[in-house]
Amino acid sequence: MSEVSLLKQHQMGVVAQIRRYGLYRWFFKRARGDSPFKRILIHVVLIAACIIAAYPVLRILIISVRPGDQLFTTSLRLWPENATWDAYRRVIFNRDFVLWIWNSLLITTATCFVGVTIASTSAYAFSRWDFPGKVSGLIFLLATQMIPGAMLMVPIYILAANLGLINTWRGLVVAYSVQAVPFSIWILKGYYDTIPFELEQAAMIDGCSRLGSFYRIILPLSVPALAIAFLFNFMQAWNDFLLARIMLQRSHMYTWPLGLQRLQDQFQTLWSEFAAASLMISIPAMILFLASSRYLIGGLTVGSVKQ
Amino acid sequence: MGSLTPRIIGQSIEQVGLTILAVVVIALGLQFLFYAILSKGLNTRHSLPYTLLVPAIIGLSLLVIFPIFYNFFLAFTDMSLRRFGFERGMTMGIAQGLNNFRNVFTAPVLQQQYFFPVLGRTILWTAMQVTVHVSFGMGLAILLNRPMKMRGVYRAIILIPWAIPQIVAVLTWRTEFNAQWGFVNIMLRGIGLEGIPWMTSRFWNFMAFNIVNFWLGIPFMTVILLGGLQSINDTYYESAEIDGASKWQRFTNVTIPMIKPVLTPAVILGVIWTFNNFNIPYFINQRGLETSDILVTALFRAAFEFNRYGFAAALAIVIFAILLGFTVAYMKITGFNPTLKAMNAPVPAGSRRDK
Incomplete structure (x- = not known):
């Protein structure tokens, strides 16, 4: 296929393309000159990978709509007979699910704001000044990422027990606020570095103070990076199990990972409810993740490849 | 409500x-x-x-620095649930500390398992996981890195295991490995094999949580490597082709060197995260089989199930030393310095959900 016809193909709509080239030739557009057999093979492999990736999640949906009398069946049907959304109703109204979600949402959102505030001001210091201890500070922040979480749990637990923070949210709130700070500082510092200092100088000549220029110039320009930092903070606190597990013992204080684990423990009787709860938690998270995946994963590839 | x-x-x-x-x-x-x-x-x-x-x-002093120092202090005590603090008879001293460190290597870490089998299992688990993640991830990334229909759809679906909250994923898999009602055994029986006792057999339990982590880890590596592949300019391949390089030669002499800046940090972090992975070995081990524990889950259980805080602190220091040794050795061997690179570019992280 010549360059001109490829160009034309791009300008045409999908339907027009298919009509013009026929389904077969359209689908196997010759871009690299591979044989149709090889291309079918590639699609087969990728479709198989997709099935493996998606099937367990699909299973959650199937189980969540099973009616009570078919809960334990060895059928692998893709949609059970007499499917019912009853389990969702029971989870929402009869279990503590909404309470757990509320607890998680409240703690997570509150700690995100604190975490991002701390990180954004610290990153500004790292980005705009050369002070003694800057490099070692940055290396220390990186090194914290290598410490096993479980290693810090014993001291944190004993510290919390001595301060009377077990079975309160106070300790959890403080811990979650700081948890993602090292990584957020890295992201934000990298982003601030790309903002020219002249912008700030101009503002300062017009009478802006140093912190004023941070607030009026840097922060508004850094909204994309702040959003990513917020998302990281949110993810870490939202998905945390370990810290919540050692800090909280009363079920009315549980965050959703603890609650979900409790539902799973009783899956012999509550399987469809466990599945319904899992799905309700996962859908918003999955949409958020897939929508922002390019930015989230970009961190690794952007800076390092183009050096 | x-x-x-x-x-x-x-x-x-x-x-x-x-x-x-x-x-x-x-x-x-x-x-x-x-x-x-x-x-x-x-x-x-x-x-x-x-x-x-x-x-x-x-904040970091409270959450990181203080716990690290406190951990060293604890390693020299015999703190337990009964001896929780000096006023309850806890003792501290050099002898106690040496005793703790000796116990790490010579006494059972949990009830029966000794340190070295657990260490061996942890290394096996890490090596298997990272190898499979990188090789399968590279394979899928190469397939996805060609012009074709549906590429975006494939990419999105393959990313699902990474996007789902990890706790949901492990709890679901834990249910699906149920010998009777889980889909894994139903499928095995469907093709005429016998069901596998995933939760009771030592070997199969280890395999079970390996399978779960393959499922969770390959998508992320695929997308990272895909990003790296997409940034390689086509002209390199064209000139290699003109010079008569075979497909394999193009892979080893163009793809691998060009993707190295992405691959190296991904491997280092992959090793650290897998080594430290808590959720998967902990949750896919419903019966608490000691033979399925890796170092970090053994550490957690020594501390919070057997309440041997002093001993657990010593174990934590040993684990940290191993990890530090690996990182330094790897950086020496490959000449890779993350701190220099990190000065300019952030490390990956969407990823860091396993803490």
Whole structure:
């Protein structure tokens, strides 16, 4: 296929393309000159990978709509007979699910704001000044990422027990606020570095103070990076199990990972409810993740490849 | 709505709100104090940046630095649930510390398992996982890195295991490995094989959580490597082709070197995260089989199930030393320095959900 016809193909709509080239030739557009057999093979492999990736999640949906009398069946049907959304109703109204979600949402959102505030001001210091201890500070922040979480749990637990923070949210709130700070500082510092200092100088000549220029110039320009930092903070606190597990013992204080684990423990009787709860938690998270995946994963590839 | 009553909503907002308020007030107060001391008293040029760093320094001291030092202190005590603090008969000393470290290597870490089998299993688990993640991830990335229909759809579906909250994923897999009702065994029986006792057999339990982590880990590696592949300019391949390089030669002489800046940090972090992975070995081990514990889950159970805090602290230090040794050795061998690179580019992280 010549360059001109490829160009034309791009300008045409999908339907027009298919009509013009026929389904077969359209689908196997010759871009690299591979044989149709090889291309079918590639699609087969990728479709198989997709099935493996998606099937367990699909299973959650199937189980969540099973009616009570078919809960334990060895059928692998893709949609059970007499499917019912009853389990969702029971989870929402009869279990503590909404309470757990509320607890998680409240703690997570509150700690995100604190975490991002701390990180954004610290990153500004790292980005705009050369002070003694800057490099070692940055290396220390990186090194914290290598410490096993479980290693810090014993001291944190004993510290919390001595301060009377077990079975309160106070300790959890403080811990979650700081948890993602090292990584957020890295992201934000990298982003601030790309903002020219002249912008700030101009503002300062017009009478802006140093912190004023941070607030009026840097922060508004850094909204994309702040959003990513917020998302990281949110993810870490939202998905945390370990810290919540050692800090909280009363079920009315549980965050959703603890609650979900409790539902799973009783899956012999509550399987469809466990599945319904899992799905309700996962859908918003999955949409958020897939929508922002390019930015989230970009961190690794952007800076390092183009050096 | 279950037990979410307005009263509980009020109480929870009050508790969280007051804590946040206290954090903000304390942080601001300390910042003013530091600024006053630094700019008036010491008169340094750097008073503002140091002041801005105060909250982060205090927070990280509480959450990271203090626990590390406290961990060393604990390793020299015999703290347990019964001896929780000096007033309850806890003793401390060099002899006690040496005893703890000796116990790590010579006494059972849990009830039966000794340190070295657990270490061996951890290394096996890490090596298997990272190898499979990188090789399968590379394979899928190469397939996805060609012009074709549906590429975006494939990419999105393959990313599902990464996007689903990890706790949901492991709890679901734990259910699906049920010998009778889980789909894994139903499928095995469907093709005429016998069901596998995933939760009771030592070998199969180990395989079970390996399978789960393959499922969770390959998608992320695929997308990272795909990003790396997409940044390689086609002209390199064209000139290699003109020079008569075979497909394999193009892979080893163009793809591998060009993708190395992405691959190396991904491998280092992959090793660290897998080595430290807690959720998967802990949850896919419903019966608490000791033969399925890796170092970090053994550490957690020594501390929070057997309440041997002093011993667990010593074990934690040993684990950290191993990890540090690996990182330094790897950096020496490959000549890779993450701190230099990281000065310019952030490490990956969407990823860091396993803490």
